[in-house]
Amino acid sequence: MISEAQFNNELELIIANAIREDVGDGDHSSLACIPATAMGKAKLLVKDNGIIAGVDFARMVFKTVDKNLSMKTFIKDGRTVQKGDVVFYVEGPSQSILKAERLVLNAMQRMSAIATKTKKYVDLLEGTKTKLLDTRKTTPGIRALEKWAVKIGGGENHRFALYDMIMLKDNHIDFAGGVTKAITKTKQYLQDTNKDLKIIVEARDFNEIKEILENEGVYRILIDNFNYEDTKKAVAMIGDKCLTESSGGITEASIREYALCGVDYISSGALTHSVNNMDLSLKAVE
Structure with missing residues (x-):
């Protein structure tokens, strides 16, 4: 099997390529209407039932996008979640939260689906x-x-x-x-x-x-x-x-x-x- 270092390198490549693909030369929607100094807070809201996965990956994404973003986690990877649960809060520059949003959601939605199906089979x-x-x-x-x-x-x-x-x-x-x-x-x-x-x-x-x-x-x-x-x-x-x-x-x-x-x-x-x-x-x- 691959080493932990190899695996972490794969994750870094995924994040870098996803940001390149999604952000390009800038998130112009946010740049156009949100001041660079604006600070904000958002919550990861569950709208389904299953096993949550990708919380630790989300933390990696937020730190890569902006080291000033911080997460407060309530539900860890591998835990059962229900509709209405809040998994974490992320806080910091509003532009950065929006820049990371789609990558975090795309990854966590798919990872959670896979973890849920795996748990069912296990x-x-x-x-x-x-x-x-x-x-x-x-x-x-x-x-x-x-x-x-x-x-x-x-x-x-x-x-x-x-x-x-x-x-x-x-x-x-x-x-x-x-x-x-x-x-x-x-x-x-x-x-x-x-x-x-x-x-x-x-x-x-x-x-x-x-x-x-x-x-x-x-x-x-x-x-x-x-x-x-x-x-x-x-x-x-x-x-x-x-x-x-x-x-x-x-x-x-x-x-x-x-x-x-x-x-x-x-x-x-x-x-x-x-x-x-x-x-x-x-x-x-x-």
């Missing part, structure tokens, strides 16, 4: 050994925010990107000439490049599972698009030789049944690619 896994993973099916440019939201909701992060874990999926296997060739070439590559990366291999059927198990050094087998009964058989077949992960169209209705098959992990792209933003608003306080 709750469905309660009492099983299975842990919930996200995927790389994220919005380009803001992956760090979406994966952060998954963690806030109680899930775990899969690999962050292509560079921090090896994942040999169907196309890799086919292009490489088969399971054994793909694994053998991968282990040689890691040795040649002196890289210490975990290897996950996707299996499409029992024959591929058997072949994966005949090769050493695989960290986890991805049991992809198997039904319940075949997943149970696959888990029994793999035993404690390596970890197991189920994926492929697993929904709120089916996730617990797959967990009861005994897999160590379930990965779901829906956590990040199929959510409806939480309704939040930043309102001026008199």
Whole structure:
């Protein structure tokens, strides 16, 4: 996984690019009618129910936009919120509050939706050994925010990107000439490049599972698009030789049944690619 320093750098890049995109050469709406010396206060108002996420990110945004902005937080990331709750107040130069407003809201609305969905899925896994993973099916440019939201909701992060874990999926296997060739070439590559990366291999059927198990050094087998009964058989077949992960169209209705098959992990792209933003608003306080 990526380091904390790498992750923080991703956040800084997101903020810088978002401000560039949204502000350009100036917030002329505010510049036109609000004096530079004007001070103001606003509250983050919840207009929906769910799990709040992005409070700490909002603090980063406000400090980046203007170090004179200060936040007073009432509800922390990961807490349950209801319509009417006030998450925080932000106070300082009015122009700066308005400059940061849209970035804060866009980020928090999406992060909160992801955290809410993640928490729902995590709750469905309660009492099983299975842990919930996200995927790389994220919005380009803001992956760090979406994966952060998954963690806030109680899930775990899969690999962050292509560079921090090896994942040999169907196309890799086919292009490489088969399971054994793909694994053998991968282990040689890691040795040649002196890289210490975990290897996950996707299996499409029992024959591929058997072949994966005949090769050493695989960290986890991805049991992809198997039904319940075949997943149970696959888990029994793999035993404690390596970890197991189920994926492929697993929904709120089916996730617990797959967990009861005994897999160590379930990965779901829906956590990040199929959510409806939480309704939040930043309102001026008199």
